[in-house]
Amino acid sequence: MATDAKRPKDSGASAQNPGEDKTLQSFLSWCKEVRLELSEKVYVSREGTVADYGMLAREEIEEGEVIFSIPRAALLNQRRTIIHSILEKAEEGCAWSPCLSPEEESLKSQSGWVPLLLALMFEYTNSESHWSPYLSLWTDFRALDHPMFWPKEERERLLQGTGVPEAVENDLTNILKEYNDIILPFIQSHREVLDPQKHTLELYQSLVAFVMAYSFQEPLEEDEEDEKEPNPPMMVPMADILNHVANHNANLEFRTDSLKMVSVKRIKKGEEVFNTYGELANWQLLHMYGFVESYPSNTNDSADIQMTTVYKAALQAARTESERSLVAEKWDLLCQLDIVGEEGAFVFGQSGSLTDEELYTSLKVLCMPVEQFKEFKENEGWEEAEEDDEDEMAAALSNEGIPKLSLPWRRLLGDSVSLTLQDYADELQPDKELLGDRQAYGRLSSRERLALQLRYGQKVTLHQLLELTRCHSV
Numbered sequence: 001m002a003t004d005a006k007r008p009k010d011s012g013a014s015a016q017n018p019g020e021d022k023t024l025q026s027f028l029s030w031c032k033e034v035r036l037e038l039s040e041k042v043y044v045s046r047e048g049t050v051a052d053y054g055m056l057a058r059e060e061i062e063e064g065e066v067i068f069s070i071p072r073a074a075l076l077n078q079r080r081t082i083i084h085s086i087l088e089k090a091e092e093g094c095a096w097s098p099c100l101s102p103e104e105e106s107l108k109s110q111s112g113w114v115p116l117l118l119a120l121m122f123e124y125t126n127s128e129s130h131w132s133p134y135l136s137l138w139t140d141f142r143a144l145d146h147p148m149f150w151p152k153e154e155r156e157r158l159l160q161g162t163g164v165p166e167a168v169e170n171d172l173t174n175i176l177k178e179y180n181d182i183i184l185p186f187i188q189s190h191r192e193v194l195d196p197q198k199h200t201l202e203l204y205q206s207l208v209a210f211v212m213a214y215s216f217q218e219p220l221e222e223d224e225e226d227e228k229e230p231n232p233p234m235m236v237p238m239a240d241i242l243n244h245v246a247n248h249n250a251n252l253e254f255r256t257d258s259l260k261m262v263s264v265k266r267i268k269k270g271e272e273v274f275n276t277y278g279e280l281a282n283w284q285l286l287h288m289y290g291f292v293e294s295y296p297s298n299t300n301d302s303a304d305i306q307m308t309t310v311y312k313a314a315l316q317a318a319r320t321e322s323e324r325s326l327v328a329e330k331w332d333l334l335c336q337l338d339i340v341g342e343e344g345a346f347v348f349g350q351s352g353s354l355t356d357e358e359l360y361t362s363l364k365v366l367c368m369p370v371e372q373f374k375e376f377k378e379n380e381g382w383e384e385a386e387e388d389d390e391d392e393m394a395a396a397l398s399n400e401g402i403p404k405l406s407l408p409w410r411r412l413l414g415d416s417v418s419l420t421l422q423d424y425a426d427e428l429q430p431d432k433e434l435l436g437d438r439q440a441y442g443r444l445s446s447r448e449r450l451a452l453q454l455r456y457g458q459k460v461t462l463h464q465l466l467e468l469t470r471c472h473s474v
C-alpha cells in the first residue's frame with residue numbers, strides 16, 4: 001500500500017515527476033483521499049506509454065501482484081452523483097414531465113447508458129464536483145479521435161469495407177434519438193440542476209465516446225447471465241488510465257469491497273502495464289476506442305463478413321426465378337433456426353473461421369438440392385449420421401492443421417461465394433507498399449494510418465481464408 005509517510009515529497013509512488021503535471025497531481029491526491037491504494041512499483045505517466053496517460057513499472061512486478069485497489073465507494077456510477085435521487089426516481093417510473101407518457105419518461109435506453117451519461121453531464125460541468133479532480137484529466141474527449149468525430153466523407157472513404165462506417169452511423173442515429181427523446185425532456189424538467197444551453201447534444205456525444213472508451217461493466221455471475229440484464233456501465237478511476245494490448249499483462253478483478261488490478265504475468269521494470277478491454281478485433285477497437293494495433297500484434301483481430309453477403313451471393317448464383325425463391329426459403333429457415341440473422345456476421349480470425357458451425361450449415365443448406373432441403377426442413381436440422389460425417393471431416397482437417405471450413409467450402413458453393421469474398425477483400429484496398437515505405441507512411445495523417453492498419457489486417461485475414469479455399473478445393 002502506498003502511504004504519504006513512505007513517499008518522498010516530490011516523487012510520489014504514482015508519478016516520476018508529479019509536480020510537472022498539476023492535473024495529474026491533483027488526481028493522485030484525490031486518489032489518496034478516496035483510499036485508492038497504488039503499489040509503489042508503478043507510476044502514472046504521459047511519457048513512455050503508447051498513448052497519453054498510461055502506467056509504467058518502476059520495479060519488476062511478479063505475476064499475481066495487486067497493482068492497485070479501488071474501493072467500491074470510489075467508483076462513479078448513477079448512484080454516486082449529487083443528482084442520484086432524481087435519477088433513481090425517474091428510473092422507478094415517477095412522473096417527471098407532464099407532457100410525456102410513462103414509457104417516454106423512463107430512462108431506459110437501448111444502450112442502458114442514459115443514467116450514467118446524465119450523471120456525467122452534471123458532474124463534468126460542475127467545478128465543485130467531488131469527481132472534478134478525476135474528470136479534469138480530460139479536457140476534450142474529441143481528442144480521442146473516434147471515427148464518430150471524423151467528417152462523414154473521410155470516414156466513408158478511409159474505412160469502406162471494414163464495417164466501421166455502418167456501426168458509426170447506427171451510433172449517431174441512436175445518440176440523436178436518445179438526446180431528443182430522453183435527455184432533453186429530462187433536462188427541461190430538471191432545470192434546477194441541468195441546463196439545455198450547457199448540457200448540449202455536442203457534450204452528450206462527447207460523453208458517449210468517453211463512456212465507450214473509458215467505462216467498465218461488471219460481469220454477471222455465470223448463473224445470472226441468462227436471467228439478468230447486463231450491469232450498467234461505471235467509471236473506474238485509475239483502472240481507466242491503463243492502455244490496452246491483446247497481449248496484456250494485467251487484468252481487473254471485481255471483488256466484494258473493491259476492484260483490483262492484478263498482474264497476469266511478470267512485468268519488467270520500465271514496461272507499460274496493459275489492461276485488456278476484451279478480446280476485440282481492430283475494427284472494434286477503432287470504433288469504440290479510436291485506435292488499432294499494428295498487424296500482426298492483435299491476436300484477436302478478425303474480418304467480419306455480414307451473413308447477408310453470403311445470402312446475396314447465393315441469390316446471384318441462382319439462374320431461374322424458382323431457384324431464387326428456393327434460396328429465399330432456405331434463408332428464411334436458417335433465420336428461423338437462429339443459424340443466421342440479418343445483423344449477424346461470419347467472423348474470420350487469423351487462423352480461419354471463428355463461426356464455422358454457422359457458416360458450414362448456411363453453405364450446406366443454400367447448396368442443397370430441393371429434395372434434401374425438404375427433408376432438412378421436416379427434421380428442422382441435420383440427421384445424426386450427417387453430424388458424425390461432419391465430426392469426422394473436422395477431425396481429419398484439424399489433423400492436417402487446416403481450419404474445419406476450408407475443405408467443404410468450394411464443394412458447396414463453387415466459385416460464387418469465393419468470388420464475393422474476393423470482392424469484399426478488394427473493397428478494402430489497402431496499399432501494402434505504404435506500410436513498408438517509412439517516408440510515405442510518415443506523410444499520412446493519423447486517420448489515414450489507422451485506416452491503413454485496419455484494412456491491411458482485415459485483408460490479410462480474408463486472404464488467408466481465400467488461399468485455404470483455393471488450396472483445398474475438391
Ligand SMILES: C[S@@+](CC[C@H](N)C(=O)[O-])C[C@H]1O[C@@H](n2cnc3c(N)ncnc32)[C@H](O)[C@@H]1O
Nearest residue numbers: 050051052053213214240241242243244289291
Ligand atoms: C481507458 S483510456 C486509457 C487512458 C488514455 N491513454 C488516456 O490518456 O486517457 C482508452 C484510450 O486510450 C487510448 N489507447 C488505449 N490503448 C491504446 C493502444 N494500445 N494504442 C493507442 N491508443 C491506446 C485510446 O485513445 C483509448 O480510447
